[in-house]
Amino acid sequence: MAAQLPIPVFTSLDQAFPDLQTAAIQGVRYKEVVEEYEKRFGHKPTYIARAPGRVNLIGEHIDYVLFGAFPAAIERDILIACGPSLPSSTSGAAETLTVGGVRAENLNPKYAPQTFAPMLKTAGPSAQEEADAASTVHAESAWHLDINTRELRWESYIKAGYYGVLSRFFPAALAETDKQAHPVPVDLLFTGSVPSGSGLSSSAAMVVASTLAFLTVNNKLDGVTKGSLVEMAMENEKRVGVNSGGLDQAASVICTPHSALYVTFYPKLDAELIPLPTPRTSPRAVFVCANSLVVSDKVVSAKWHYNLRVVETLVGARVLANKLGITLGPNERPTFRVILSRWLGAPESGLDADGLKVGIERFLPEVEKLRPPREGRPAGEEGVTLDELVELSGLSKEQFHKVYLSWVEVEAEYFQLYKRARHVFTEALRVIEFREVCLRANAASGELPADTLVKLGELMDQSHESCSTLCESSCPEVDALCRLAKSAGAFGSRITGAGWGGCTVSLVAEDKVGEFIQKVKEGYEPYRALEGEKLREAIFATKPSAGAFGELFVALLLDMCSCWG
The missing domain is CATH 3.30.70.3170 (Alpha-Beta Plaits)
Known part of the structure; x- marks a missing residue:
């Protein structure tokens, strides 16, 4: 499967960009960042890490409830020229840099240069805890980097990427006694063509590229699969206060040219490359x-928008489970996808796309159980108050807060359980239907079926209507x-x-x-x-563009750049 493949390692731009025109254009860009790196840091970079932005073709706000989506990487990306800091370039800061200090600069002058270093927490975990931590992306890091999630700065994404590498590959118990186990000091130079705040996932591209940069500079890329990098990047981005579902990271890492990605998250991350129909x-x-x-x-707006949708869907899943007679433990926080599986009696291995489509179609009428009574609420209002939400959950106020609110900040007068559920299940159906149209078109022996593009367009239109009116x-x-x-x-x-x-x-x-x-x-x-x-x-x-690649040897890169002028 695509998620089990290793991170690509390229030694020339024509490997990374098979289209010669694209390789030539990128060659000029890569040459610029390499030359500027040397001017700023006094030495050549060792690697370049790249991660693209993404466009989600269909499947919005359903990845964090573990339904599949259909994104594609785009040609615009984040590049990081990187390499170990040299003692001569540290300006007397050698002692700080021996414990993984970072100097980060950006070709865009609006982003000020930053210098920071990780610190070991004073009370580290035991050797057994370290071993357990190495096996899970959810383990708390024994290292500390200050990230202000209320006033997010560009370097916060770099720190977020660094956290995952520190947590997985630099156990505190060993680092406390062996300086050779410390991360190396790093110089980074960023440039990017993904517009920030545009919905093309510049933040995920920054976190993925940063994670890759720290992996490559510390020689930790061996054995890292695309799927494990996605999981690391998902956890890393949560450090900046966003409860990402994994769609953005999967697209940025796993995609290939000419294909989109049918990415699913239940019971585990899986990805299927789907060529887009080509007449x-x-x-x-x-x-x-x-x-x-x-x-x-x-x-910045997460408590009213993104994180609120996460909480609404999670609480909605519990409330619907209660109404369907599905027993949940007091500490469980299942998603709609999990509730669907339990209602269907589906195996833990999950369902294929065809089986999932049939299951969703059977389940859709049950979503109506989330409509609140009209009495006692404003005309047209289909949400419930916080007090009603707690009552519907079947939990005490204290337990409800612990399970659903203690880890995230949200703010709303009415919580829209029905609208969000209706969006989730109909959007999940549209994703599967989009995939089916592409597969049928790809299987056609001659010209594409005449209505292929029309059908894809209709599904996109329906998706936007749902995003606008139900997901809001x-x-x-x-x-x-x-x-x-x-x-x-x-x-x-x-x-x-x-x-x-x-x-x-x-x-x-x-x-x-x-x-x-x-x-x-x-x-x-x-x-x-x-x-x-x-x-x-x-x-x-x-x-559609290629996904992230982990390193590109600069010596060969410079030879190619000189050939292209």
């Missing part, structure tokens, strides 16, 4: 990402962009990413992209004054 004669289609220019910072993760600007996209000729258009701003993704005939972008520019007021590179930053076509 042989009729015009091909590409995905166009359009940034609403409404910045979506899911960390859209915003007026994003809704307007989707309507404009449809009027400009898109087969389908939907919000992508965490939501409340950020990007839309539209399926557009490749030979109509220029015309499409011009129509959207004329119709979307924030675009009208944009020209040239600023417009290309806001709206652009993309094809």
